[in-house]
Amino acid sequence: MADEQQVNGAAQDDAPQQQAFQIQRVYVKDVSFEAPNSPAVFRQEWKPELSLDLNVNNTKLEDNTYEVVLKITATNKVNGEVAFLAEVHQAGIFTIADSLEDGQRAHLLGAFCPNILFPYARETLSSLVSRATFPQLNLAPVNFDAVFAQHIQRQQQEAAEATQQ
Known part of the structure; x- marks a missing residue:
């Protein structure tokens, strides 16, 4: 009987707590590919000039639930x-607990979630390029923590400049 009480007591201690962060879904929201100068481009020597544009947006869907979209x-x-x-909008739906501070929530939405989405977007982009018979495109990893830190620093500088004027 004493053993049963300990087991039941342990079960109560292990009761699920509210998780601070959960991935609900990862999906492709939009994909676009254009090769406006084909087939002529296939006959030229391949000396590519690649430019990349990354953008992260988030939208609050309901309490504690956010959609984050990584656009490459x-x-x-x-x-x-x-x-x-080629353009890929890789999206995810994430649950973030109210118990987190605003700074932590902003970091999750601006850096952590894009880190989760990036490998999916990179694979989709690579697949699009390969299917169009262009040489393989392998994107290097992105340090979204550093990008987010630069964004915060830029916002602070702009705020400081606005108060000086």
Whole structure:
């Protein structure tokens, strides 16, 4: 009988607590691919000029639930002409507990969630480029923590400049 009470007591101690962060869903929200100068671009020597644009947006869906969208646009030019333009909007729905401070929530939405989404977006982008028979596109990892820190620093500088005027 004493053993039963300990087991029941342990079960109560192990009761699920509210998780501070959960991934609800990861999905592709939008995909676009253009090769405006094909087939002529396939006949040129491949000396690509790649430019990447990354953007992160988040929207509060309901209490504690957010959609985060990582947008990656890759534009590749050869001899000044666009070889291809590929864009992926990789999204996720995340639950973030109210118990977190605003700074922690902002870091999760601006850095942690994009880190989760990036490998999916990178794979989708690579697949699009390969299916169009262009040479494989392998994006290097992105340090979203550093990008987020720069964003916060830039906001603080702008706020400080606004108060000085």
